[in-house]
Amino acid sequence: MLMFAVRRILVSIPVLIGITLILFVMLNVVPGDPIALMMKEHASPEVIARVREQMHLDDPMISRYFSFLWNAVQGDLGNSIKLNRPVTDLILKAFPNTLLLAVCAALVSWVVGIPAGILSAVRRDSFLDRFFMGFSLLGVSMPIFWSALLLQYVFAMKLKLLPVSGFYGWQYLVLPSIVLGWSSAGVIARLTRSSLLEVMRLDYIRTARAKGLRETGVITRHALKNALIPVVTIMAIQVAGLLSGAVITEAIFSIPGVGRITVSAISSRDMPLLQGAVLFATVLVILGNLVADILYSILDPRIRAQMRSEAS
Amino acid sequence: MTKKMKLLLASGLASLVLMSPALAENMLRISYPEDPKTADVQMTTDSYTLPLNIFDRLVESETTGPGVSALVPGLAEKWEISADGLTYTFHLRAGVKFHDGAVLKADDVVYTFDRMLNPATKALNTDILTFIAGAQERMDGKADSVSGLKALDDQTVQITLTQPYAAFLALLASPGASIYERAFTEKAGDQFGLTPETTNGTGPFILTDYTLNDSETLEANENYWRGRPKLDRLLIRVVSDSETLRMLFESDEIDVFDLDYAPTQTPYFYGSDQWKDQVRSGPRVGIYYYNINQLKKPFDDVRVRQAFQMAIDRQTILDKNFYGKGKLEDGVMPRGLACYMPATPIEYNPAKAKELLKEAGYPDGVEINLQQVSSWSTKWSDMNQIIQAQVAEAGFKANIVTTDEAAFLAARKVGEAEAYTQVWSADFNDPDNFFYTFFSESGTKTRGYNNNDPEVFAAIEKARGMTDQAERCKLYQDLTAQIVGKDAAWVPLFSLDHSYVVQPRVKNFTVPWNGWSDMNYYNVEVE
Numbered sequence A: 001m002l003m004f005a006v007r008r009i010l011v012s013i014p015v016l017i018g019i020t021l022i023l024f025v026m027l028n029v030v031p032g033d034p035i036a037l038m039m040k041e042h043a044s045p046e047v048i049a050r051v052r053e054q055m056h057l058d059d060p061m062i063s064r065y066f067s068f069l070w071n072a073v074q075g076d077l078g079n080s081i082k083l084n085r086p087v088t089d090l091i092l093k094a095f096p097n098t099l100l101l102a103v104c105a106a107l108v109s110w111v112v113g114i115p116a117g118i119l120s121a122v123r124r125d126s127f128l129d130r131f132f133m134g135f136s137l138l139g140v141s142m143p144i145f146w147s148a149l150l151l152q153y154v155f156a157m158k159l160k161l162l163p164v165s166g167f168y169g170w171q172y173l174v175l176p177s178i179v180l181g182w183s184s185a186g187v188i189a190r191l192t193r194s195s196l197l198e199v200m201r202l203d204y205i206r207t208a209r210a211k212g213l214r215e216t217g218v219i220t221r222h223a224l225k226n227a228l229i230p231v232v233t234i235m236a237i238q239v240a241g242l243l244s245g246a247v248i249t250e251a252i253f254s255i256p257g258v259g260r261i262t263v264s265a266i267s268s269r270d271m272p273l274l275q276g277a278v279l280f281a282t283v284l285v286i287l288g289n290l291v292a293d294i295l296y297s298i299l300d301p302r303i304r305a306q307m308r309s310e311a312s
Numbered sequence B: 001m002t003k004k005m006k007l008l009l010a011s012g013l014a015s016l017v018l019m020s021p022a023l024a025e026n027m028l029r030i031s032y033p034e035d036p037k038t039a040d041v042q043m044t045t046d047s048y049t050l051p052l053n054i055f056d057r058l059v060e061s062e063t064t065g066p067g068v069s070a071l072v073p074g075l076a077e078k079w080e081i082s083a084d085g086l087t088y089t090f091h092l093r094a095g096v097k098f099h100d101g102a103v104l105k106a107d108d109v110v111y112t113f114d115r116m117l118n119p120a121t122k123a124l125n126t127d128i129l130t131f132i133a134g135a136q137e138r139m140d141g142k143a144d145s146v147s148g149l150k151a152l153d154d155q156t157v158q159i160t161l162t163q164p165y166a167a168f169l170a171l172l173a174s175p176g177a178s179i180y181e182r183a184f185t186e187k188a189g190d191q192f193g194l195t196p197e198t199t200n201g202t203g204p205f206i207l208t209d210y211t212l213n214d215s216e217t218l219e220a221n222e223n224y225w226r227g228r229p230k231l232d233r234l235l236i237r238v239v240s241d242s243e244t245l246r247m248l249f250e251s252d253e254i255d256v257f258d259l260d261y262a263p264t265q266t267p268y269f270y271g272s273d274q275w276k277d278q279v280r281s282g283p284r285v286g287i288y289y290y291n292i293n294q295l296k297k298p299f300d301d302v303r304v305r306q307a308f309q310m311a312i313d314r315q316t317i318l319d320k321n322f323y324g325k326g327k328l329e330d331g332v333m334p335r336g337l338a339c340y341m342p343a344t345p346i347e348y349n350p351a352k353a354k355e356l357l358k359e360a361g362y363p364d365g366v367e368i369n370l371q372q373v374s375s376w377s378t379k380w381s382d383m384n385q386i387i388q389a390q391v392a393e394a395g396f397k398a399n400i401v402t403t404d405e406a407a408f409l410a411a412r413k414v415g416e417a418e419a420y421t422q423v424w425s426a427d428f429n430d431p432d433n434f435f436y437t438f439f440s441e442s443g444t445k446t447r448g449y450n451n452n453d454p455e456v457f458a459a460i461e462k463a464r465g466m467t468d469q470a471e472r473c474k475l476y477q478d479l480t481a482q483i484v485g486k487d488a489a490w491v492p493l494f495s496l497d498h499s500y501v502v503q504p505r506v507k508n509f510t511v512p513w514n515g516w517s518d519m520n521y522y523n524v525e526v527e
Helices: A002-029 A034-042 A047-052 A061-073 A088-121 A129-140 A144-158 A171-200 A203-210 A213-245 A247-252 A258-267 A271-298 A303-312 B003-018 B049-054 B107-117 B133-140 B168-172 B182-191 B241-248 B263-271 B300-311 B312-323 B350-359 B376-394 B405-413 B430-438 B441-446 B454-464 B470-484
Strands: B025-033 B059-065 B068-072 B076-081 B087-092 B148-155 B156-160 B205-211 B215-220 B233-238 B256-258 B279-283 B286-291 B326-328 B366-373 B394-403 B420-424 B488-504
Touching: A002 A061, A002 A247, A034 A047, A061 A271, A061 B133, A088 A129, A088 A171, A088 A258, A088 A271, A088 B068, A129 B133, A144 A247, A144 B205, A144 B286, A171 A213, A203 A213, A203 B394, A213 A271, A213 B182, A258 A271, A258 B420, A271 B003, A303 B156, B025 B256, B049 B205, B049 B233, B068 B076, B076 B205, B087 B107, B107 B133, B107 B148, B107 B156, B107 B182, B156 B405, B182 B366, B215 B241, B241 B256, B241 B263, B263 B488, B300 B350, B300 B394, B312 B326, B312 B376, B312 B488, B366 B376, B366 B420, B376 B394, B376 B420, B394 B405, B420 B430, B430 B441, B430 B454, B454 B470, B470 B488
Parallel strands: B025 B233, B366 B394
Antiparallel strands: B059 B068, B076 B087, B087 B156, B148 B156, B205 B215, B215 B233, B256 B488, B279 B488, B286 B420, B286 B488, B326 B488
């Protein structure tokens, strides 16, 4: 297992370098001078030229890329051009907020998604099944900005149960977590349902039933264990995605997380900050996949055996 | 109830109170769509709310009425200007204290301006100080100090200019000229203005909390030299989504709704019985204009330029695109600017425009290009589409050309820019900010007008040094007649109003003279 993890991490290094390179080239090709954008129409060309020089923005691309890489390896992602603060600081300060939101949203999606999927599978074609599947379809297909507005309107403006937006306590987390959790709950519910239905058709379930086990025991002890394998994989990847910043949710609910930083970096062409944010997201997604694989192997002995043979 | 339960309940309640932005206290809650990034005004050119409330300037621009302002003494109690207009002597107010308790001295002023010009600072706002003798040498790294900046004693600062510049006082009243404390700022280094601990000014409010991308809290400065502000606290939130902003406002979580950040809500608030009396509106000292490049055919011909001026139905654009909240402008100076006088109205007359085109040798009309930049707001492309249709009636076959900003700026630099529409808002209250920017020898080139009129160049230079304000204003009014009327080098469109909606408990809220969103909240009260 350890060997496997180490190997996976080593393999991801070229991925990281590749991504920084692509990003670097793209950001340099995309038009828009960060200094001119920062200073708007009123800046005189002399001032723009002077500041560009002071920030080494006129150095050749190659030399800027390698100095970025060299510093990044040492943990220094440079200073944000627009915010004038160390990129690492900015991301690490924003990350706890994103983490909190991601954990709450993930909890919502699991607590809602998995039971809904199980119930739908068990009571297939019943009203309950249709209701849950309709609910998850809605969650998956509704754009977040819309469901967010809807919930804000109903629960904050009309019923006045929760605050509209901000980040000053637990009550501020309820709506964004539901909005974000709802959309992933849909995926999880549908996946749980289909995967459980598939497993329920297998011979060992028939055997379990033939032994005279009660249906709940068959589902919880036998079927679910296998059915949840793909669900766990998706869950891990989803959490990684949530951690790299829920851009729209963070903007609508004014949550000072990583997503906000990324968006502002893009709109202001703040290259160091954007590189840092994307690098951070990449690492999270790679780690998410790694965790998914490891969970997979814990849940599924076949994979474990395969890994062992690969590692040796 | 057990002791433990009681404790839990109490702490729960306490945390609730702490967490929600409390209503009961004397606090004003406002919002901006973006984080201000820093309170250090030398490092920003677009977020002035923090500096305007945390610092003071030697001279202040005070709003005396809608769109009217006066230069009043700030940290400088009085000043003298030498007869040749080169030397400014400022006498500082005695006993002014910074938030950390230090007393303001002349050396702080010298330090502040030197810091701006010091290349190590990498300041963005240097434009306002370039008239000071020795400023260029300091910026170029050829000098360790600025020869034109001197502290004569603890209370007196002397500033010498390289050439007389009539707008210098107005520049010193702009946010960029905020005064810092030497010892504190030197110690804070490049962290100055980034956190409450590294921010210190003399202004009415003290920065006490700064959470990036979330909010800033400012508390009243009990020892403010003009007297403590009426507000106890100012909460500035970052709300980037306009729908969210409106809901925050309507559920009373925000006190001021700036319609600039959600212009489409204008008809709603103006039409709402609940809110229409709560709208506060004022003129904005900024002018929408159409640029025309005289190096580009057919705009080399004054008759074509006049025809273009006449072919645009500005009132329709103002009504359709900006809900009619503004006023047509006919000059270079918008209302509210010092020296403003209504200029000769430009009539909308497509028939006459057609006639002029015919005279200029284009009886069958003429092709022109209207430029827009992809990263600009859609309001510009919307305007271009309307204008394209409007000028067609006079015979202009307008093609809309969209490029990216880099290409646009590059083309403008070499005199190849196509006609484009933009807005210019006053950085400081002086006509020089408009005339020099667009029609001086350097400005007309870099801004893509190429109105190469030596008389205009000379007059603009002359006006910069004039000390008699009445005479100076007359010159600017004559220049307007020349540039807009005779040369038709400038196509003025309109200036807009800036509207806000405020909660009923907010009192004394006035739109600042320049119509900016960034303002000083010293006079605002809440009930």
